[in-house]
Amino acid sequence: MRAADVMTPNVITVSPEADVQEIARLLLDNNISALPVVDDDQKVLGIVSEGDLMRRVENGTQRRKSWWLQLFEGSNPSEYVKTHARKAREIMTPDPVTVGEDQSLREIAKLLEKRHIKRVPVVRDGRLVGIVSRANLLRGFSAEAEAEPMASADDRQIRDAILKEIDDNTGVWVDRINIIVADGAVQAWGLVENQDERMAVQVAIENTPGVKSVENNVGLVPRGVGGY
Numbered sequence: 001m002r003a004a005d006v007m008t009p010n011v012i013t014v015s016p017e018a019d020v021q022e023i024a025r026l027l028l029d030n031n032i033s034a035l036p037v038v039d040d041d042q043k044v045l046g047i048v049s050e051g052d053l054m055r056r057v058e059n060g061t062q063r064r065k066s067w068w069l070q071l072f073e074g075s076n077p078s079e080y081v082k083t084h085a086r087k088a089r090e091i092m093t094p095d096p097v098t099v100g101e102d103q104s105l106r107e108i109a110k111l112l113e114k115r116h117i118k119r120v121p122v123v124r125d126g127r128l129v130g131i132v133s134r135a136n137l138l139r140g141f142s143a144e145a146e147a148e149p150m151a152s153a154d155d156r157q158i159r160d161a162i163l164k165e166i167d168d169n170t171g172v173w174v175d176r177i178n179i180i181v182a183d184g185a186v187q188a189w190g191l192v193e194n195q196d197e198r199m200a201v202q203v204a205i206e207n208t209p210g211v212k213s214v215e216n217n218v219g220l221v222p223r224g225v226g227g228y
Contacts, residue, residue, distance in 0.1 A: 002103060007101075036128055038128055043128075046093055047092060105137055154184075155182060170200040177190040188217060202214065
């Protein structure tokens with residue numbers, strides 16, 4: 001399987017000029033733990049995570065040095081920016097590592113481990129098309145263990161059709177849903193608001209041509225739990 005087979009599409013993003021209040025609201029409202037920062041052409045400039053927002057002056061969570069350590073070390077410009085900045089471009093991790101749609105799951109897993117990161121944006125021609133998290137990888141490896149190790153072109157067409165149907169007609173936020181297809185067998189993962197939305201995902205999958213079986217692992221949103 002490749003990145004395109006497991007990635008979360010329709011990623012929620014922010015502009016470089018987004019302020020910290022907007023970023024925090026998006027993270028909370030969408031139950032996710034990080035946001036790519038993109039320009040007008042959807043080029044990935046950086047990533048802002050919930051950790052970047054934790055050490056804020058207004059939160060009272062910034063770490064303070066003792067007076068004698070400050071005397072010897074002096075002020076730290078980088079630390080000051082992290083704790084006082086108010087724009088995404090000022091607190092983001094810039095120039096994040098990215099992968100292409102054809103990157104294998106094992107290559108991505110090695111990359112996350114080597115860079116000590118939890119997620120990686122997926123790009124096509126330099127533009128953001130999705131994001132792969134550790135959870136996406138685990139689901140992909142699980143599907144690989146039960147079917148052929150490489151998803152076919154037909155499987156990808158089925159996946160695209162399911163995601164489009166969910167996005168266009170069910171009212172479910174497709175960015176919270178991850179669909180994995182292997183030899184026509186579909187696994188659905190993610191979080192929805194209620195049982196009606198969970199059933200809508202089930203029906204959308206069952207009505208998609210080429211689907212042979214459905215394993216619906218979609219759960220209900222637990223408040224305060226992060227996504228990707």
